[in-house]
Amino acid sequence: MIDGKTKTCALLGNPVEHTLSPIIHNTLAQRCQINMVYIPFLVEGSQLRQAVEGARALNMLGLNVTVPHKSAVCPFLSEIDKEASYIGAVNTLVSTPEGFKGYNTDLTGLHRALLSEGIQLSGEEIILLGAGGAARAAAFLCALRGASQVYLLNRSQEKAEAVAREVNQKAERDCIRAMELDGWKQLPAKKYLVIQGTSVGLAPHTEEAVIEDKAFYELVHTGYDLVYRPAETKFMRLVNEAGGKAFNGLKMLLYQGVEAFELWNNTKVREEDAYFCYEQMKK
Ligand code: ATR
Numbered sequence: 622m623i624d625g626k627t628k629t630c631a632l633l634g635n636p637v638e639h640t641l642s643p644i645i646h647n648t649l650a651q652r653c654q655i656n657m658v659y660i661p662f663l664v665e666g667s668q669l670r671q672a673v674e675g676a677r678a679l680n681m682l683g684l685n686v687t688v689p690h691k692s693a694v695c696p697f698l699s700e701i702d703k704e705a706s707y708i709g710a711v712n713t714l715v716s717t718p719e720g721f722k723g724y725n726t727d728l729t730g731l732h733r734a735l736l737s738e739g740i741q742l743s744g745e746e747i748i749l750l751g752a753g754g755a756a757r758a759a760a761f762l763c764a765l766r767g768a769s770q771v772y773l774l775n776r777s778q779e780k781a782e783a784v785a786r787e788v789n790q791k792a793e794r795d796c797i798r799a800m801e802l803d804g805w806k807q808l809p810a811k812k813y814l815v816i817q818g819t820s821v822g823l824a825p826h827t828e829e830a831v832i833e834d835k836a837f838y839e840l841v842h843t844g845y846d847l848v849y850r851p852a853e854t855k856f857m858r859l860v861n862e863a864g865g866k867a868f869n870g871l872k873m874l875l876y877q878g879v880e881a882f883e884l885w886n887n888t889k890v891r892e893e894d895a896y897f898c899y900e901q902m903k904k
Contacts, residue, residue, distance in 0.1 A: 634687035637661040645878035652894040683885040713881040730877030743767035756818030764792035812842035822854040830855040838863035
């Protein structure tokens with residue numbers, strides 16, 4: 622029930638029609654018995670500053686920010702969490718006395734999703750496919766959480782090199798190595814964790830995988846696709862067919878929400894409540 626004590630949170634994005642975030646937060650609020658509501662708002666870039674200032678004026682608890690505002694919103698914040706500042710993008714704003722503080726729970730949410738599937742990054746040799754926004758965040762995560770080596774394979778090797786340089790420098794590591802897409806042919810023949818961070822395979826292009834050669838999938842012990850629509854991508858099918866374990870990115874979406882909810886409400890969500898939420902998202 623909404624009453625005089627109800628706290629409010631919102632999503633600012635464009636478009637927002639297909640977002641699952643209201644399901645995540647309103648379900649969590651109910652399960653955790655927290656008096657909070659979450660609403661999606663379609664916001665044009667030209668209105669972003671007013672939207673953030675408006676949320677402050679309305680005494681909102683926090684915001685999520687999604688495409689295309691994740692970097693553009695940074696100048697309107699009073700503070701940015703250190704890891705989010707490396708990425709230069711935030712997806713969660715938390716109200717503080719000074720203003721909104723920005724966090725990137727896409728990063729921490731991906732880590733929590735991997736751990737929930739029993740996938741470690743620390744000490745791992747990882748093949749990361751892609752060098753766009755999603756893959757770049759995953760590259761930061763791997764470097765910041767102790768991966769021993771990351772082979773960053775991308776169609777444009779130049780882009781892969783730029784991401785590798787930036788991540789190695791900011792994370793003060795030397796673990797990311799850029800390669801062209803068929804660079805896997807030069808790698809030692811053993812099993813790797815592979816994170817699929819390209820946009821290939823996203824609905825409606827569900828019959829495509831960024832690497833189609835079946836020999837590649839012999840190198841994969843676990844394949845984590847950041848894509849979650851469709852629920853089973855061609856990349857995942859190819860991993861399964863070669864005997865590896867495959868996961869889609871829906872849990873990353875779940876846990877970026879769980880982490881945001883925890884930051885706003887200064888609470889810890891129980892695994893059973895996160896799991897209940899996950900089941901609602903799949904409906
Ligand atoms: P996102 O924000 O989802 O990461 P993006 O920044 O547009 O999207 O990045 C898309 C990624 O998918 C890039 O790594 C892109 O490779 P390039 O950097 O070479 O463009 C990759 N990608 C998209 N279509 C591809 C295709 N048909 N084959 C191989 N890689 C592709």
